[in-house]
Amino acid sequence: MSFACGSLPGVEPSIDPVAAEQLKQLNDQTIIGNRVSLGPDWSQLKDGAEKATWTLSGLWGWPISDWQDLGMRFKLPFVYYRSDDASGHAEVGGVGDAEIGTGLGCRLNETWRTGGGIELHGDTASDRALAEGVWRLKPGWGVSHDITGWLTLSPSADYNRSIVEKHDVRPQSYLELALPATLILPDKWSLSARYKATVDFENGDRWNHTVNAGVAKRLSKFPVVFSASLEKPLSSSGKKFQVSITIVYYFERYHSPK
Numbered sequence: 001m002s003f004a005c006g007s008l009p010g011v012e013p014s015i016d017p018v019a020a021e022q023l024k025q026l027n028d029q030t031i032i033g034n035r036v037s038l039g040p041d042w043s044q045l046k047d048g049a050e051k052a053t054w055t056l057s058g059l060w061g062w063p064i065s066d067w068q069d070l071g072m073r074f075k076l077p078f079v080y081y082r083s084d085d086a087s088g089h090a091e092v093g094g095v096g097d098a099e100i101g102t103g104l105g106c107r108l109n110e111t112w113r114t115g116g117g118i119e120l121h122g123d124t125a126s127d128r129a130l131a132e133g134v135w136r137l138k139p140g141w142g143v144s145h146d147i148t149g150w151l152t153l154s155p156s157a158d159y160n161r162s163i164v165e166k167h168d169v170r171p172q173s174y175l176e177l178a179l180p181a182t183l184i185l186p187d188k189w190s191l192s193a194r195y196k197a198t199v200d201f202e203n204g205d206r207w208n209h210t211v212n213a214g215v216a217k218r219l220s221k222f223p224v225v226f227s228a229s230l231e232k233p234l235s236s237s238g239k240k241f242q243v244s245i246t247i248v249y250y251f252e253r254y255h256s257p258k
Helices: 017-024
Strands: 035-045 050-063 068-082 091-095 099-107 112-121 134-146 151-153 156-165 173-185 189-200 206-218 224-233 239-250
Touching: 017 173, 017 189, 017 206
Parallel strands: none
Antiparallel strands: 035 050, 035 239, 050 068, 068 091, 068 099, 099 112, 112 134, 134 151, 134 156, 151 173, 156 173, 173 189, 189 206, 206 224, 224 239
16 A cells, blocks of 8 residues: 655646546545545356445555645445355355555655555455455555556556464565556546466465556536446456446545645
8 A cells, every 4th residue: 555645646627636636546545535435346256156245445645745645545344255156055144354554755846756554454345255264464566657647657566465363364565566557537537457466475476467457537516526447357367357336525625625
């Protein structure tokens, strides 16, 4: 998880800078914008099982200098799981594992931002079937570059390490490398693409690869963004694909305009 500060760099005249900033935040964690979001995602697993998650999340930040900000975020999932044929399609639902995090960042110049932070994943699920069975820390760092006013790249790296394992769950230690790109379109639309590679150090340094594509629309009269995305693993995994829909409400930015 990474955060950063500063206002949006200059964008093309035909693009609304406020809408562009809010659309970028869907994939660019180096921009802090006070917001809450709610959205479902649905995963089809290769063994025939299905998993649906409704996630409530929020981000809030405070300026600590003219070029540095501090942010805090949370995620609270509500999960429904339907097992495969061999398990008789048993169903279970409840609260999933919650996450909290904090981060610090800065604006390097008008087109470059950077930030780093740390998240805590808690074993807080209401049912064992909905839990990962670990308490896990995730420090991370990222940078973001506005190549133009309508194209942004935001590479990041996050290291995940379990600190407590329960129910005979094996230790977790893996690195996530992500490269998201956001394309801002006229009329407050955006397209996004993301490639992510994961290196599992507890499984013979095995690499897994995932791609994600999305589309988003910011409403004209309200600070609300609707987004939809499709994620597909490229390597062998237990998941066939994942479809996500998110609604984000943005509050007035906490820092003074520059």
